[in-house]
Each structure stands twice: as structure tokens, then as C-alpha cells.
Amino acid sequence: MAPPLSRRSLFQAAALAAAVPAASVVPTARAAAAVAESPTASAALPAPAAWTVKPFALDQVTLGQGLFADKRELMLDHARGYDVDRLLQVFRANAGLPTGDAVAPGGWEGLDGEANGNLRGHYTGHFMTMLAQAWAGTGEQVFADRLRTMIGALTEVRAALREDPEVLGTAGKFGTAVENVRGSYQYVDLPSGTLGAASAVTLSAWVKPTHDGNWARVLDFGDNTTRYLYLAARNADGVPRFAITTGGPGAEQGLNGTAALPMDQWSHLAVTIAGGTGILYVNGAEAARNTAMTLTPAALGTPVNNWLGRSNYPADPVFAGAFDEFNVWSRALTAAEITGLQGSRAADSAAGRGDLASYAFDETSGGTFADGSGRGLTAALRRTWGGPSHPGFLAAYPETQFIDLESRTSSDYTKVWAPYYTAHKILRGVLDAYLATDDARALDLASGMADWMHSRLSKLPEATLQRMWGLFSSGEFGGIVEAICDLHAITGKAEHLALARLFDLDRLIDSCAANTDILDGLHANQHIPIFTGYLRLYDATGEQRYLDAARNFWGMVVPHRMYGIGGTSTGEFWKARDVIAGTISATTAETCCAYNLLKLSRTLFFHEPSPKYMDYYERALYNQVLGSKQDKPDAEKPLVTYFIGLTPGHVRDYTPKQGTTCCEGTGMESATKYQDSVYFTTDDGSALYVNLYSPSRLNWADKGVTVTQATAFPQEQGTTLTIGGGSASFELRLRVPSWATAGFRVTVNGRAVSGTPAPGSYFAVSRTWRSGDTVRISMPFRLRAEKALDDPSLQTLCYGPVNLVGRNSSTAYLPLGLYRNAGLSGDLLPSLTPVAGKPLHFTLDGTEFAPFHEGTEDPTHAYFRRSEPRVVFGGTDSGVANPAKSDGTTLLDEIWAAAPFAGKGALVARVRSTVDAWVAAGLLSAADGRTVVSTAQRATYAP
Known part of the structure; x- marks a missing residue:
């Protein structure tokens, strides 16, 4: 094994590699022709030398008919049916490309989702990984075709982001208009002096809004948030507003319309100011008049910012929609002249073209707009955020989130929501697309993204990186280290390995390497995938602390923070070690956590083939992961839970947070790789x-x-x-x-x-x-009850690998007794009654118990309250109350702890010795003890 590399030596190696011309990642003729026509033609990711155990590729293991194939088929309906142009819409919009009629997904994957869509792009990455896995696992050409469509589109997006924006032409009121796609962050930048310091003015524009965001500007001329004039399509009341001020918002002199502009229709707005009077016209009719407007453009001097579609207030939205004809006159047009503008171009009206500025947006090319006023004021289309810092940048939102994170000291996901987490999902998706189809365009995208990230992060001080990665939510970076290490295994580029090291969260690594548990209060899914990445860094560098940290971390979660279904976390966070019953809520067991713990367990097994990792894998896979997918097809939604509440009577929500959450993304991946660890x-x-x-x-x-x-x-044992x-x-x-x-x-x-x-x-x-x-x-199954670590009376039922949940609408824990008919083997199953014709279904005390993996919307009880009020053997009730010790252990608990028993005699001997000890300790009367023993002797037992 190679000696560990220091971070400094990695930086030096990366710098050396950057200084020497390297073989660039470019499409080969074979890849460009998209020849990968079967999953066997996929590229191979080399297995690390440090692995003593290695997996098989997905295309080497075929699922047979059964539970997993049935669940996968439900997800493949989504993979085949969902319109990928909807996923690509946010990427195309960000690059200023046409989006057609595609509507961005809802939830987290769109501009109107939670936190204004600050996570958009993540779901697209998940979807590509799902397609890659579906292609490998089924060989259905549709999945490879859809991948290539998406890779082609993302290649076009990245190319567009590298260049200055270009005008999107659309049908205008009179000719060709300019379209501002929502999410493009584009605006028209007019030259300084456009207003000409006029003492009287008319502003006129045709607009077609496509979004009802308040305060989006039709125009805004000013220096800052103190000196400006603006015309907004909608104010806080949803109606047009014009205002001018030299003293900030409190000193605005304004005009407010009376009705909202219609969406997706052309409307004409005009404002005149002269002689102390301002008038707002909407579609040729006077909508507002203010006779106390003492300010004119002359009061503003020569504004620095002269914009169509952008506000001097950075938090205001960029105008979404289309512009056709914008004119500025150095006089107040008459009402008749304004009316005349409704039916023809300004050039053909009595008013003529504006003498200060005049733009007919069909008189343009590329990203510039010709001025017809005679003043030569050529305008330009620009992005509010400028452009990417590196040509490898690829995202569905501007680079501003990444920039903001570098100076952020506290988390605010409405401003910055895990940009490197989103980058991870996109990077993983394009990398998986390459591995599945051998399309070198995908590898070029992945390599470019890593180059871009390295160009940003390698310039930051170590303290800044540690602060960033320690921020809840904003600093979350998911499994990006694993993806970068996988990429490095393909490209061999030194800066890619150096980049992976830049995500070291030293406090977490060092604590876990020392086996010091600091997980209480941490966001669970922010940290689980980090350790899979650190394992891959161990593979690449040989640095022992990465392996030690990952191994010890796993042991801090399993079983100390694990529920019976294999899940972890409550409300997305961890609580104190060994607190299980005390953390049960409606928001337990985030599905992403199970997905990432499975991945970590699997990767640990490659280094240390301990069966404990696969025992956990089976538990979480057969229960939480399978149970997180609803058992019905849907082309539009993956139907995967976010949280799985373990409170009594909980009903699973398979369409959380309007769709497209992180858990629905990982759920898509889980359902298309069920065979990866068989x-x-x-x-x-x-x-x-x-x-x-x-x-x-x-x-x-x-x-x-x-x-x-x-x-x-598991129906067959x-x-x-x-x-x-x-x-x-x-x-x-x-x-x-x-x-x-x-x-x-x-x-x-x-x-x-x-x-x-x-x-x-x-x-x-x-x-x-x-x-x-x-x-x-x-391998015969037995029914067992597993106790919560912090409350032995709170238990969950497991039959072999299957967690059984009660279906009951009660919202209180069900009291259940299980020793009444326990077998000599210790099997609790004889106390339950099988349901005819329904394998793995049983009843107990009027409640049906079913496998957790069934994705229904029944109210369920994953945990119950163990209640054994009297001593009962083989259905024979002794009439004696079941005593308990101070720690909650009952007489029956202590008796049955010795199971299995070789025969009835061995059980009776255990009863007698236990009773004698309890009588001697004063926990049971001698008379009751004799009754308990005689009952055990009289009872009949199942094997």
C-alpha cells in the first residue's frame, strides 16, 4: 500500500499536474456515436486494491421474480414515464436556453419550491443514477436513450453557461420579442445616460408576464436603494406600480394601478411625468394620477444602473416573461398619443420612436439590442450573477450559492441550501451515466465539475473549509467525496484526489477515529455519507484515520441509534446514544439515512467482511427500504417516504413535501439496485x-x-x-x-x-x-421481540428478517403479551394466529400484524408495549401476578431468557430455579412460587 499523502503534497501534485498539459477528457469517436447498445458495453470502475472483497457489477446479477423485482418494476414505471424535459427545465433556464413547454418539477426541484428551489438540480442527478442502474439491471434501451438525451442537454447547458447570454426570440405584440425565461437571471442592461437627465419623460413598454412574483421590475434606473425610479409589474398588492425617489423607499413618489396584469398576455404600460404630475397608463387607459410628483429623472442625475427586468433591490425577483418595444421620450406624451401606441409600433404612431431610447427587440443579434432613438445606446443582455468562475461549472442555479457559502458563518437555507450536496448529486448522476453507457460526454461533464470545484476550494484557507463543512444544512455535501474518488479512479488527475481531501471535516474524523461519540445533536444524513467517502479516501491514500473513523462511526449508530427497521434519526437529527424509545416520533427514520447506512455498511464489508455489516444490510433493506416504496405504479411520482414515523397508528406519506425530496431521490436509486449486494x-x-x-x-x-x-x-424459509x-x-x-x-x-x-x-x-x-x-x-424463522435500549417494555416484533407491524388505528401503544403460548425453543410465534391465504400475516388480540415491507397506507404500530400481567405457560394461566425487578425485568423474562429448552423437563427445571431465587430475594411469595412451578408442570408446549 502506498504511504499516506499529506494534504500539502496533494496540493503540490495537483499544481504540478495543472502546469503540465494533460490528456483532456474528450469524447472518443465511439462514445460520440453513442455505441453503448447493451449494458455489457458499460465502462468499468476499477475496484480499489484495499478491498479484500469485491462486488459484481449490476449487469452481472439479474433479479428473479419476487418481492424485489415487483418493487423495482413499480419504480421503473417512473423511470420510463417521467418527462425528462421537466428535469432539464431548471438547467436550461439557468443557462438562458429555451425550455419549451416544460414545467419544472414541484417540491424541491423548482423555483417555487421550498427555499425558492435552492436545491434544484439534485433530483436530476438522482434520476440519472436511477436510469443508469435500470439500464444495467434490465437492458431496456429506453433507459440508455433517456440518459443520452439528458447528457446531451447538460452538455449544451454547460456550453451556454460558458458564453454570454443570447436573446431568446418569441412572438411579440408586433414582431419578435425578447423572452426572459424564469430562472435565467437575465436582464437588459442599458447604457448610462439613457434617461438624459430629462425634466419631463414618458416611459413605455409592452410586457407579457409569465410569473406573478411581486416587485419584479419592468424597468429600474438608479444607483442603489436610495436613488432610483422603477416600474414594477406587481407591487405588494399585485398591481403595477411606478415610483421615483432620492431618499429611499420612505420618500417614494408613486403611482399604483388598480388591477393586476394578466399572466401570459401582452399588456402595455406607460408612465408620463411633467409639471409635477405623473400618470400611469395600463393598456392605453389612465390607471393612476399623482399631481404632487416633484421629482423627475433630472433629480437622479446619471444613474449607474439602467435595467429592464432587474431591481436595485437584490432580493427582488428578476422579471419573468417577454418584452416588446421599449421607448423613452423626453416629454410627456398626450393621452391620445398613448392610445395610439396600442395598435401599432411606436415608429408608425403619432408619437414616433422615443427620442431618448427606443428598442424594437426584433432589431437585435446575439446578446445585444439596437437603439432606434438615434443616440446609439446599444443595450446588452446580461446575467445578474455574471458568469461561472470556471468553464466546468454545471448547475441549475447560479454560482452565487457557492460564493455565499465561503463567507457564511451561520446557516440559512433560504439563502444557501447545501450547494455541494446538489453538486454531488449532479456529479454522481453524470458519472453513473458514463459508467453505464460509456458516453464520454458524461465523463467530460464530471471531470469538468471536479476541475471547477477544485479551482474554488483549493484557494480557500483551511479554517474556511472547516467552518463551511461544519455548517448545518448549508455546508452539507452528501457523498461527494465518494463520487470524486470514483472519478479520480478513472481520470487519475491529481487535482481530483486533492479535491476529495478538501472535504475533510477534521473534528468529526478525529473524534470518530478515536472512538469518541460526538453524534448527539448532529444532522444524521449530513454525516452518514461522509464516511463512505472517507473510506474511499483511505483506499486512495492509505491514511488509517479514515478507515478507523468510518468503522467506529458505524458502531456508534448500529445498534445505539437504530430502530428495529434499520432506520435512524428523529426529525433528521441524532439524539443521545442508546436513546430509542425516547426519540420515537412521527418524523423518525429518514429514508435517506437508511440508504446511506446501507452504502456505508457495504463499503465497510469490502474492507472487513464481517457478517454484522450484512446482517444490518438485510435488516434495513428488507424493512425500511422496501417499506418506504408504496406498492402502486405512478409515472409522475416515485412514491417514496421521507420520514417513516414509528408512533402508534402512523400512516406513511409517500408523496412528502410536494415531491422531489432527497429521500425520493435516494428511493429511486435504492429500487433499481436491489441486486447489488446479493x-x-x-x-x-x-x-x-x-x-x-x-x-x-x-x-x-x-x-x-x-x-x-x-x-x-422471505415467504419461504x-x-x-x-x-x-x-x-x-x-x-x-x-x-x-x-x-x-x-x-x-x-x-x-x-x-x-x-x-x-x-x-x-x-x-x-x-x-x-x-x-x-x-x-x-x-433456515427456519422464529418470532422474537426486540427491546428498545432505553425502555425494555417498548418492543418491536421480528419474524426472521421481517419486521412485523400491527395495523390498528389506535394512537396509543398496543399492550401485548407474547409468553402465553411460547414454544420450548423460545419461539413466540405460537401466541399469534396465522391469517389464511396471507403469508407472513398474523393476528394477536384482534390486531393484524403484517410485514413492514408492504407499502400500504394502513395505520401501523411498529412498536408495542409489552404487557405480561400474569404468569401463563402453554396457555395455562397460573393466576399469579408476574412480578418485576426494579429494572423492569419480569419473572417470565428471566425464565424464557434461557430458551431454547431441550424438553419440558428442562423448562420446568428453569422455572423452579428461577422461582427459588425470586422467593429468596423477597420478590415472590413461597405459595405463589409453588403455584407457578405446578402450572409449568401441567402446561403443554409447542416445540
């Missing part, structure tokens, strides 16, 4: 891990064999593996789940394999395998 191989190919019991087929090309798994798991193809020698490592306490039996070609598989381990079968060899695994 099988792993050792780095030398000597062993095959079978981690998950899922119907699937592995094409192990390196060995020349296939492995087909046939099972209805076992699975069958069949070897196909040729012959090969390898060790088959079968995961023995930690819950498999009722046995784990393996046969090969009908013959039992010797050995005693231990729960929570791998059972190895080594031989030379031949086509037709069959491995049969039997």
Missing part, C-alpha cells in the same frame, strides 16, 4: 459470498459459471442455489443470519453438509463445482 467475491476469486437470499442469477464470467438462486424468501455453465473450484460462503437461531441446514445435491453453522457467521462449503450442482439451505 453476491460478493474475494479479491482473488477464491470464494463467493452469498449475502442475501433473493431470487437472482449471477453471471460469474471470471469463473465461467452462473449461480441461480430460486426462492420465495430457505433458498436453493444451482450452479450452471462450466466447472470451477471456489468456496461458497453462505451468510448465517444472526436471527437464524432455529437452525441453518445445508445440503449439496441432497446430502447434508457437516458442521454447525453459527448465527451471525458465514458457513463455508468448498469444492469443485460442476454444472447442475444444487445447494439447498433451510
Whole structure:
């Protein structure tokens, strides 16, 4: 392993690489022709040398019919049906490109979403990753085609962002008008002196608003927020307003209209000022008159900012819509002249063209506007934010969020909402598109984004970086380190590895590396994906603290902050270690957290193949992840939960926050990669891990064999593996789940394999395998109750890998007793009644219990209150109250803790010894003790 590189040496290497001409990432002829016509033509991401275990590519594992394939098919409806032009709309708008009739998605992925869409672009990245995985997993051409469409569009967007904006022509009132696409941040910049310090003036414009944002300016001429005049399409009351001031907003002299301008229709606005009187005209009719307007343009002198569509108040929206004809006269036109402007161009009216400025927007080319006044005041189309700092910049909003973050000391997501998180999703999406289709345009986009980020972040002081990444929400950067490390594995560019190191959050790394738990109060999903990235940095640099930090961090969450379904967090945050019952709410278990913990567990396994990581993986996958997807198709929405409330009677919300949240994004990804961890191989190919019991087929090309798994798991309590193809020698490592306490039996070609598989381990079968060899695994389920760490009476039911939830509309915890018919094995299942015709469904005390993975809208109880008021054995009630110790442990708890029992005699002996101890401790009377023992002797037990 290479020695660790210091951050300084990485910067030096990056600088050296930048100084030497490098092979640029450009489309090859093959990629440009888009020849990747099957998932087997995808590019390969090299596995790090540090991995002792390696995964198979998605296209090497095919899902068979069953629970996972059914859930995936529901998501593929969305992948096939959603209009990708809607996702691209916000990118095109930001670049000033035509958006056609596409409507931006709602929720977080649009200008009108939460925090004004400050996260837009993230969902597009998720969608591309989903398409890439769907293409690899199914081979359906539609997914590759949609990816190429999106990559082509994003390539055009980046090219447009590199250049000055160009006019978008649209049908005008009289000819061609200029369109300002909402979200483009574009405006018309007029030369200084446009107003000519006139003592009388007429301003005239045709406008077609496409958005009803208040205070968007038709025009604004001024120096700042003290000296200006403006004409707004809508004021706070939604009607047009003109104002002029030399003393700020409190000193404005104004004119207010009486009715709102219609959306998507042409309206004419005109203002005249002369002799102390100002008049506002709307569509040729006088709308307002002010006879006390003492200010004229002459009072403003020569304003610096002369804008159409932009305000001198930075928080005001940029005008969205179209302009046709803008004229300025150095006199007040008469009412008749204003009326004459309604039916013809100014040039053809009695007023003639404006003598101070006159723009007919069909007299233009590129990004400039010719002036017809004779004064030669050529105007230009500009962006409010100027332009990107680097040609690799790609986003659906301006670079201003990234710039603002660098000086921000507190979080305000209405101003800056996780720009590097959004950059991660886009980077991951285009990188996955490249890996899936070998389209080098996608790699060029990914490499350019990393180059741009490096150009920004490498210039910042270390203290600034630490402050940025420590900010809640604003500084969140998701899994960007992992994506950059993956990119570096392809490009080999030194600055890409240096960039990954710039996201080090030293306080978090150092604390976790020292196994010091500082998670209380942290935003969960802001930090989980960081550690997957740090593992990849360990792979690239060999720096041990990254590995130690990731490993210890995982142990701080599992099981110390984990709910029974595998999820974590409450209201997106972590609370104190081992507080489970005390954190249950309607906003527990954010779905993104489960997605990222699965990814972290998987990556840790590659370094240390401990079965605990795959035990967790199975728990979270079979329960929270599957259960977060609603069981119905929908082309428009992914139907994935944000939070999964664990409060009694909670009903899952599959369309949270108007759609397009982070969890819906990761939900799309989860549903198209269910097969990614079923099988792993050792780095030398000597062993095959079978981690998950899922119907699937592995094409192990390196060995020349296939492995087909046939099972209805978890409805079936076992699975069958069949070897196909040729012959090969390898060790088959079968995961023995930690819950498999009722046995784990393996046969090969009908013959039992010797050995005693231990729960929570791998059972190895080594031989030379031949086509037709069959491995049969039997793993009976038992029902168990798992206790909340901070309240043993609050419990959740698990049957094998399946979390069972009660379906009941009560909003109080259900009191349930489970020992009444417990079997000698300790299995609690005999206390429940199976529901005929509904596998994995049971009833208890009138409530139906069903698998958590069923994506219904039933009110559910994931946790219940354990209640064993009397001592009951095998359905026989002793009539004796079930006593408890000060810590809540009851007599029955202590008796059944010794299960399984070899027979009834062993159980009775345990009852007698426990009763004697409790009587001696004064916790139970001798008479009641004798009754308990005799009841145990009389009862009949299930095995």
C-alpha cells in the first residue's frame, strides 16, 4: 500500500499536474456515436486494491421474480414515464436556453419550491443514477436513450453557461420579442445616460408576464436603494406600480394601478411625468394620477444602473416573461398619443420612436439590442450573477450559492441550501451515466465539475473549509467525496484526489477515529455519507484515520441509534446514544439515512467482511427500504417516504413535501439496485459470498459459471442455489443470519453438509463445482421481540428478517403479551394466529400484524408495549401476578431468557430455579412460587 499523502503534497501534485498539459477528457469517436447498445458495453470502475472483497457489477446479477423485482418494476414505471424535459427545465433556464413547454418539477426541484428551489438540480442527478442502474439491471434501451438525451442537454447547458447570454426570440405584440425565461437571471442592461437627465419623460413598454412574483421590475434606473425610479409589474398588492425617489423607499413618489396584469398576455404600460404630475397608463387607459410628483429623472442625475427586468433591490425577483418595444421620450406624451401606441409600433404612431431610447427587440443579434432613438445606446443582455468562475461549472442555479457559502458563518437555507450536496448529486448522476453507457460526454461533464470545484476550494484557507463543512444544512455535501474518488479512479488527475481531501471535516474524523461519540445533536444524513467517502479516501491514500473513523462511526449508530427497521434519526437529527424509545416520533427514520447506512455498511464489508455489516444490510433493506416504496405504479411520482414515523397508528406519506425530496431521490436509486449486494467475491476469486437470499442469477464470467438462486424468501424459509455453465473450484460462503437461531441446514445435491453453522457467521462449503450442482439451505424463522435500549417494555416484533407491524388505528401503544403460548425453543410465534391465504400475516388480540415491507397506507404500530400481567405457560394461566425487578425485568423474562429448552423437563427445571431465587430475594411469595412451578408442570408446549 502506498504511504499516506499529506494534504500539502496533494496540493503540490495537483499544481504540478495543472502546469503540465494533460490528456483532456474528450469524447472518443465511439462514445460520440453513442455505441453503448447493451449494458455489457458499460465502462468499468476499477475496484480499489484495499478491498479484500469485491462486488459484481449490476449487469452481472439479474433479479428473479419476487418481492424485489415487483418493487423495482413499480419504480421503473417512473423511470420510463417521467418527462425528462421537466428535469432539464431548471438547467436550461439557468443557462438562458429555451425550455419549451416544460414545467419544472414541484417540491424541491423548482423555483417555487421550498427555499425558492435552492436545491434544484439534485433530483436530476438522482434520476440519472436511477436510469443508469435500470439500464444495467434490465437492458431496456429506453433507459440508455433517456440518459443520452439528458447528457446531451447538460452538455449544451454547460456550453451556454460558458458564453454570454443570447436573446431568446418569441412572438411579440408586433414582431419578435425578447423572452426572459424564469430562472435565467437575465436582464437588459442599458447604457448610462439613457434617461438624459430629462425634466419631463414618458416611459413605455409592452410586457407579457409569465410569473406573478411581486416587485419584479419592468424597468429600474438608479444607483442603489436610495436613488432610483422603477416600474414594477406587481407591487405588494399585485398591481403595477411606478415610483421615483432620492431618499429611499420612505420618500417614494408613486403611482399604483388598480388591477393586476394578466399572466401570459401582452399588456402595455406607460408612465408620463411633467409639471409635477405623473400618470400611469395600463393598456392605453389612465390607471393612476399623482399631481404632487416633484421629482423627475433630472433629480437622479446619471444613474449607474439602467435595467429592464432587474431591481436595485437584490432580493427582488428578476422579471419573468417577454418584452416588446421599449421607448423613452423626453416629454410627456398626450393621452391620445398613448392610445395610439396600442395598435401599432411606436415608429408608425403619432408619437414616433422615443427620442431618448427606443428598442424594437426584433432589431437585435446575439446578446445585444439596437437603439432606434438615434443616440446609439446599444443595450446588452446580461446575467445578474455574471458568469461561472470556471468553464466546468454545471448547475441549475447560479454560482452565487457557492460564493455565499465561503463567507457564511451561520446557516440559512433560504439563502444557501447545501450547494455541494446538489453538486454531488449532479456529479454522481453524470458519472453513473458514463459508467453505464460509456458516453464520454458524461465523463467530460464530471471531470469538468471536479476541475471547477477544485479551482474554488483549493484557494480557500483551511479554517474556511472547516467552518463551511461544519455548517448545518448549508455546508452539507452528501457523498461527494465518494463520487470524486470514483472519478479520480478513472481520470487519475491529481487535482481530483486533492479535491476529495478538501472535504475533510477534521473534528468529526478525529473524534470518530478515536472512538469518541460526538453524534448527539448532529444532522444524521449530513454525516452518514461522509464516511463512505472517507473510506474511499483511505483506499486512495492509505491514511488509517479514515478507515478507523468510518468503522467506529458505524458502531456508534448500529445498534445505539437504530430502530428495529434499520432506520435512524428523529426529525433528521441524532439524539443521545442508546436513546430509542425516547426519540420515537412521527418524523423518525429518514429514508435517506437508511440508504446511506446501507452504502456505508457495504463499503465497510469490502474492507472487513464481517457478517454484522450484512446482517444490518438485510435488516434495513428488507424493512425500511422496501417499506418506504408504496406498492402502486405512478409515472409522475416515485412514491417514496421521507420520514417513516414509528408512533402508534402512523400512516406513511409517500408523496412528502410536494415531491422531489432527497429521500425520493435516494428511493429511486435504492429500487433499481436491489441486486447489488446479493453476491460478493474475494479479491482473488477464491470464494463467493452469498449475502442475501433473493431470487437472482449471477453471471460469474471470471469463473465461467452462473449461480441461480430460486426462492420465495422471505415467504419461504430457505433458498436453493444451482450452479450452471462450466466447472470451477471456489468456496461458497453462505451468510448465517444472526436471527437464524432455529437452525441453518445445508445440503449439496441432497446430502447434508457437516458442521454447525453459527448465527451471525458465514458457513463455508468448498469444492469443485460442476454444472447442475444444487445447494439447498433451510433456515427456519422464529418470532422474537426486540427491546428498545432505553425502555425494555417498548418492543418491536421480528419474524426472521421481517419486521412485523400491527395495523390498528389506535394512537396509543398496543399492550401485548407474547409468553402465553411460547414454544420450548423460545419461539413466540405460537401466541399469534396465522391469517389464511396471507403469508407472513398474523393476528394477536384482534390486531393484524403484517410485514413492514408492504407499502400500504394502513395505520401501523411498529412498536408495542409489552404487557405480561400474569404468569401463563402453554396457555395455562397460573393466576399469579408476574412480578418485576426494579429494572423492569419480569419473572417470565428471566425464565424464557434461557430458551431454547431441550424438553419440558428442562423448562420446568428453569422455572423452579428461577422461582427459588425470586422467593429468596423477597420478590415472590413461597405459595405463589409453588403455584407457578405446578402450572409449568401441567402446561403443554409447542416445540
